[in-house]
Amino acid sequence: MLITFLLALIVFLxxxxxGLGFLAWVAAAGIWLIGWRIVGIDSPLLYETVxxxxxxxxxxxxxxxxxxxxxxxxxxxxxxxVLPRLGDTERIALEAGTVWWDGDLFSGMPDWNKLxxxxxxxxxxxxxxxxxxxxxxxxxxxxxxQVYQLRDLPPEIWxxxxxxxxxxxxxxxxxxGLGFSALAHSRVVTRLSSRSITAAVTVMVPNSLxxxxxxxxxxxxxxxxxxxxRLATGEEIPCFALTGPEAGxxxxxxxxxxxxxxxxxxGNEVLGLRLNWKKxxxxxxxxxxxxxxxxxxxxxxxxxxDQEDRGIxxxxxxxxxxxxxxxxxxxxxxxxxxxxxxVGTDVWAPLDEVVIGGRDGIGHGWRMLxxxxxxxxxxxxxALSVGAAQMxxxxxxxxxxxxxxxxxxxxxxxxxxxxxARIAGLTYxxxxxxxxxxxxxxxxxxxxxxxNICKAYLTESMRQVISDAMDIRAGSAIQRGPxxxxxxxxxxxxxxxxxxxxxxxxxxxxxxxxxxxxxxxxVHKEINAVAANDLAAFDIAIFGHVNLFVTRAIRxxxxxxxxxxxxxxxxxxxxRRYYQHLSRFSAAFTIVSDSAMGTLGGSLxxxxxxxxxxxxxxxxxxxxxxxxxxxxxxxxTTSNFALARWSVExxxxxxxxxxxxxxxxxxxxxxxxxxxxxxFPLGARFRPPADRLGAAVARAILEDREARHTLxxxxxxxxxxxxxxxxxxxxxxxxxxxxxxxxxxxxxxxxGNLDRAPGHMLDDLGLAAGVITQQxxxxxxxxxxxxxxxxxxxxxxxxxxxxxx
Ligand SMILES: Cc1cc2nc3c(=O)[nH]c(=O)nc-3n(C[C@H](O)[C@H](O)[C@H](O)COP(=O)(O)OP(=O)(O)OC[C@H]3O[C@@H](n4cnc5c(N)ncnc54)[C@H](O)[C@@H]3O)c2cc1C
Numbered sequence: 001m002l003i004t005f006l007l008a009l010i011v012f013l014x015x016x017x018x019g020l021g022f023l024a025w026v027a028a029a030g031i032w033l034i035g036w037r038i039v040g041i042d043s044p045l046l047y048e049t050v051x052x053x054x055x056x057x058x059x060x061x062x063x064x065x066x067x068x069x070x071x072x073x074x075x076x077x078x079x080x081x082v083l084p085r086l087g088d089t090e091r092i093a094l095e096a097g098t099v100w101w102d103g104d105l106f107s108g109m110p111d112w113n114k115l116x117x118x119x120x121x122x123x124x125x126x127x128x129x130x131x132x133x134x135x136x137x138x139x140x141x142x143x144x145x146q147v148y149q150l151r152d153l154p155p156e157i158w159x160x161x162x163x164x165x166x167x168x169x170x171x172x173x174x175x176x177g178l179g180f181s182a183l184a185h186s187r188v189v190t191r192l193s194s195r196s197i198t199a200a201v202t203v204m205v206p207n208s209l210x211x212x213x214x215x216x217x218x219x220x221x222x223x224x225x226x227x228x229x230r231l232a233t234g235e236e237i238p239c240f241a242l243t244g245p246e247a248g249x250x251x252x253x254x255x256x257x258x259x260x261x262x263x264x265x266x267g268n269e270v271l272g273l274r275l276n277w278k279k280x281x282x283x284x285x286x287x288x289x290x291x292x293x294x295x296x297x298x299x300x301x302x303x304x305x306d307q308e309d310r311g312i313x314x315x316x317x318x319x320x321x322x323x324x325x326x327x328x329x330x331x332x333x334x335x336x337x338x339x340x341x342x343v344g345t346d347v348w349a350p351l352d353e354v355v356i357g358g359r360d361g362i363g364h365g366w367r368m369l370x371x372x373x374x375x376x377x378x379x380x381x382x383a384l385s386v387g388a389a390q391m392x393x394x395x396x397x398x399x400x401x402x403x404x405x406x407x408x409x410x411x412x413x414x415x416x417x418x419x420x421a422r423i424a425g426l427t428y429x430x431x432x433x434x435x436x437x438x439x440x441x442x443x444x445x446x447x448x449x450x451x452n453i454c455k456a457y458l459t460e461s462m463r464q465v466i467s468d469a470m471d472i473r474a475g476s477a478i479q480r481g482p483x484x485x486x487x488x489x490x491x492x493x494x495x496x497x498x499x500x501x502x503x504x505x506x507x508x509x510x511x512x513x514x515x516x517x518x519x520x521x522x523v524h525k526e527i528n529a530v531a532a533n534d535l536a537a538f539d540i541a542i543f544g545h546v547n548l549f550v551t552r553a554i555r556x557x558x559x560x561x562x563x564x565x566x567x568x569x570x571x572x573x574x575x576r577r578y579y580q581h582l583s584r585f586s587a588a589f590t591i592v593s594d595s596a597m598g599t600l601g602g603s604l605x606x607x608x609x610x611x612x613x614x615x616x617x618x619x620x621x622x623x624x625x626x627x628x629x630x631x632x633x634x635x636x637t638t639s640n641f642a643l644a645r646w647s648v649e650x651x652x653x654x655x656x657x658x659x660x661x662x663x664x665x666x667x668x669x670x671x672x673x674x675x676x677x678x679x680f681p682l683g684a685r686f687r688p689p690a691d692r693l694g695a696a697v698a699r700a701i702l703e704d705r706e707a708r709h710t711l712x713x714x715x716x717x718x719x720x721x722x723x724x725x726x727x728x729x730x731x732x733x734x735x736x737x738x739x740x741x742x743x744x745x746x747x748x749x750x751x752g753n754l755d756r757a758p759g760h761m762l763d764d765l766g767l768a769a770g771v772i773t774q775q776x777x778x779x780x781x782x783x784x785x786x787x788x789x790x791x792x793x794x795x796x797x798x799x800x801x802x803x804x805x
Contacts, residue, residue: 003035004032005035007035008031008032008035008054011027011028012024012027013554013558015027017551017555017558019548019552020551021551024551025058025061026061026062028054029051029054029055032054033051061543061547064536072542072543075542076530076542079526079542080530081601083526083530083602084517084602089252089366092370093366093510093514094513094514094517094518095518096367096370096371096373096374096446097371097446097448097451098374098446098447098448099449099518100440100445101450102449102515103521104586105586105618105621105622106519106590106618108551108552108556108586108587108591109552109555109583110586110625112569112583112628113570115628116570116632118440118629120436120439120440121442121443123181123184123187124184126178127180127181130178130180131184131187131188135188135191135192136716137160138166138192139192141156141157142157142196143482144196144199145481148336148805149805153199157199158234161202161234162233163233163234166188166234167206167207167212167231167232167237167238168206168212168231168232169185169203169207170207171212171228171232172216172228175224175228176229176233177231177232178232181438181442182438182442183435183438183439185379185383185438186378187714189203189379189380189384189387190383190386190434190714191387191714191716192387193384193387193391194387194388194714194715197335197337197384197388197488197489198335200383200384200387201283201335201337201384202284202338205239205240206231206284207379207380208379209372209373209376209500210238210292211238211240211292211356212231213372213376214356214372215228215231217368217372218314218356218357218368219356220357220358223316223353223356223358236289236290237284237288238284238290238291239282239283239284239285239291239292240294241291241293242254243279244256244278244280245278245280248502249501249502249505254294255296256276256278256279256294256344257275257295257296257297258273258295258296258298258313258315259273259275259298259299259300260299260300260301261273261301261303270350271351271352272348273297273349273351273355274346275295275315275346275347275349276345276346277343279293279341279343280341281330281332281339282342283337283338285326285338285339285341285342286326286340287338288326289318289319289320290317290319291316291318291319291324291326291342292315292316292356293315293316293317293344294313294365294369295312295313296309296310296311296313297312297355311362311364312365312366313362313363313364314355314361314365314369315349316356317347317349317354321348321349323345323346324347325342325343325344326340326343332495335492336805356368374447374448375446375451376451376500377448377451377455378437378440378447378450379441381454381459381499381500382430382437382455382458383434384462384496385430385458385459385461386427386430386714387714387715388465388466388489388493389423389427389462389465389466390711390712390713390714391489391712391715392466392468392469392486393701393708393711393712394715394729395485395728396420396423396469396473396701397701397702397708397712397732398729398731398732399472399728399790400420401735401736402732402735402790403787403790403791404787414691414695416472416698417694418691418694419471419472420472420697420698420701421646421689421693421694422464423465423468423469423701424643424697424698425646425647425694425697426464428646428711429623429650429651430461430462430465431630431711431714432626433453433454433622433626434454434458435630436625436626436630437451437454437626448518449511449518449618450622452506453511453615453618453622453623455501456506457619459493459496460497460503462489462496463493463496466486466490466493467490469489475793479794480804481793482723482724482794483723483724483727483792483793483794484724484793485724507619508608508609508611508615509611512593512611512612512618513605513611515614516597516604516611521545521548522541522542522544522548523597525541526541526542526545548590548594549591549594552587552590552591553591555587556584556678556679557679559583560584560588560679560681560682561681561682564577564581564583564584567579567580567583567584569583570632572632575628575632575644579628582628582648585621585656585659586621588679589617589621589655589659591675592614592659592662592675596610609665610662610665613658613661613665617655617658617662620652620658621655623651624647624651624652624655627651637704637706637707638704639699639706640707643700646689646693646697649686649688649689649690650688650689652686653688656686660684663675717729723794727786727789731790734782734787735786735787737779741779744766744771745762745766745772748766748769753771754771759784760781760784763780
C-alpha cells in the first residue's frame, strides 16, 4: 500500500510540476486503482475512499459539463460580487496593448527558450547612419551650459533639429518622416540626453504621445496628408495637452470640454465645437503651433446623436485659433525645455476638421491615449533614464580613476566601490531592459505592462544612479558650471519620475493592476465571462485558474525545497542557476498573486501597498529576464559575466523582499502562513550581490576599457577640449598611461631606492635618481595637469554670477 501511495504521489507531483493538472489526477487515480489490483487490499475502506476522491477530482478536472452543474453554477454569482468592478476608462486602460513575455512571467512557468530565441530586428543602415551622422553632429553643436543661460535651445539648434527631421522620427517615410524603429528612436533620445536633457526632451516630445502619433494611427487620410509632412520637417511644432489643474494622475477627470454647435460660416452651416480648457505642464506649449487637445465632448442639443456626453475626444487645434492663450512658461526644475500652460476660452473649430479620426474618433480619445501610451511608455522616459545612467557610468568610471585622495585614486576605496558597482550594475540592467522592450515593440508587440515597468523602474533606477554619482563626484558635482554635467541630470530626475504617469501611481496601481487582469492567463477571461453571464466560459476559466494555482503551488514548493534545481533551464552553463531561480520565483509570484486576489477580491485594488509589492516582484522578474537575455546575446567577457550576475542577484533579492513583504502584510494570516511554508520553507535565503561581486562590477568600469565603452555605448563623447566629459576622458587616458610609471616609482620606494614623498615631489626624486626617464617624467606631469583640469570646478565673477541660471 505504501509503495502504491508513493508511486501515485510521485507521478502526481511530476505531472503537476509540469503544469499537467488533469493528467496528474487521472494518473494518480489510475496508479491507485492498479495498485489495488496488484497488491491486494489491506484496508478496503481507505483504498475505496482515496480512489473515490481521486476519481472525483479527475472527473471534475476533465468533464466540464459535470463540474458546470456541480460547482461553477454556484460559484459564478459569488465571483461576480468579489471581482473588481471596472469603469469604462479603467477597462480601456487595462485592455490597451498586448501581452508578451509578461504573460509568461505571470503564468508561473516561463519558457526561457522563447525569450532567448526572440530576435528583434537590428537597426537599419539608415538608422545607424542617422546616429553616427546628424545625432553626433547635433551633440557636437550643443553646448548645454549655453542652453541653460539662454533658457532655450539656440535658434541654429532648433533649425538643425527641424532640418534633419528629428521631429519626424516616428512619422512614416511616405509622409516625409524618418520612419524609425522604436529602438532607433530610443537610442537617439538616449544619446542626446547624454549631451543635453533639454535637447533630448525637445526631440522626444513630438515623437511620443501627441499629434504625430495620434494622426499616424487614428487620423483621417486628409488629416494625415495635411499635418504629417509639416510635423516631420518641424514646420508645425506640436504639443499634447492632457493634464489640467483638476486632472493630473486622474487624467480622465478632465473638465476641459467641447460643446457641439452649429454656426453659419460664409453662408454655410458648419458643425463645430466650442472648446473651453485649462491645461498645465504642457511640454513645447510655449512654442507650439499645433495643439493636441484631450477634452470631453458634449452634445447638449443632440446634434450628433441621442447621447449628450460622448466621452473623451482628441482634437488638433492650430495655435492661431482665436481664444487660445499660449506662451507662458513654467520652469521645470530649471531645465530649460519649453513647458507651460495653455488656456482656451470659447475656441471655435469645425468638428470634422479638428477631431482626430473625424466623426469616427468622437469619444475614442481615451482609447487612443491608452493604446499610444502602451507603446510610448517603453520609449521616451526609459531612453532618458538610460542616457543619464550611461553618462553617470562614463563620468564616474573616469572620475574615480582620475581623482586622488590620500594618495590613492578614490575608486580603490571600498566605500566608493559600493556606489560604483550600483551605478555600473544598474546601467547594465536598465540598458538591457530598454533594449528588450524596444525589441518587442519592433517585433509588433505593444507591451503595455513592460512599458509601465520600464517607465517606473528605469526612472527609479536613474534616481539611484544619479544620486550615487553625485556622491562620488562630491563637491565637483555640486558646483554648477560648464564643467559639471551631472547636476543637470540631478535636476531632471524628478521630471522623469513624474511625467507620463507619476511613479507612485504607476507602481502601486498600474503595473500590478494591469498585469493581474491582462497578463494573468485566466482573470480577464473570468471577468468577461461573469460580465456576459456565460457559464460555460466561466467554468473553463475558473477551472483553468484552479489548475494553475494547484500546479504552480506544487511547482513553487518543489523548487523552493530543491534550491530551484528541478526547474528546466536553457543550456547555458554559467547562468543556468539564475534561470532556475527565476522560474522558482515566477511560480511563487503566481500563487502569492492568486492568493492575494482570492482573499482580497476587488479590494486588492485599494490595498496599494500590497499591489505595489506585487508590482515590484513582477518588475524585477522582468528586469532580470532582460539581463539574462542581454548576457545571452552579447560577448561572454569576464566583465559582462560580473555585470549580468550582479544585475540578476539584485533582482532576485528584490523579488524575495517584495514577496516577503506581501506575506508579512496579507490580512488573511493563515493564508500567509501556508504561502510562506510553500515558497520559503527554508527561509528567505537570497542576499544582495556580495561585496566581491560588487568589486568585480566596479572594476569593469575602472579597469576594463572595453567594458566601460560597451556599457556606455550610447553616450556622446565630446572632444578633449570640452570642459565636461571631454576633459575627463582625456585625463583618464593620460592617467592610464601614467599608471606603469607610477608603479615603477612606488616599487622603487618599496625597495628602499627612493625616499617616500607626496605627488610630484616623488616624480622629481625619481627623475633625479634615474628611476624614470625624462619622457616618463613629462608624461607624469601631463597626466597631473590633465587631472587638475578634470577635477577643477567653475567660479564666476560676482556680476556674471548674478546673471547666471
Ligand atoms: C515637466 C513636466 C512635463 C509634462 N508634460 C506634459 C505634457 O506635455 N502633456 C501633458 O498632458 N501633461 C504633461 N505633464 C503632466 C504629468 O503627466 C503629470 O504631472 C502627472 O501625470 C502627474 O500629475 P500631477 O502632477 O497633477 O500629480 P497628482 O495627480 O496630483 O499626483 C500627486 C501624487 O499622488 C500620486 N497619486 C495620484 N493618484 C494616486 C493613486 N490612485 N494611488 C497612488 N498614488 C496616487 C501620484 O503618483 C503623485 O505622486 C508634465 C508634467 C511635468 C512636471
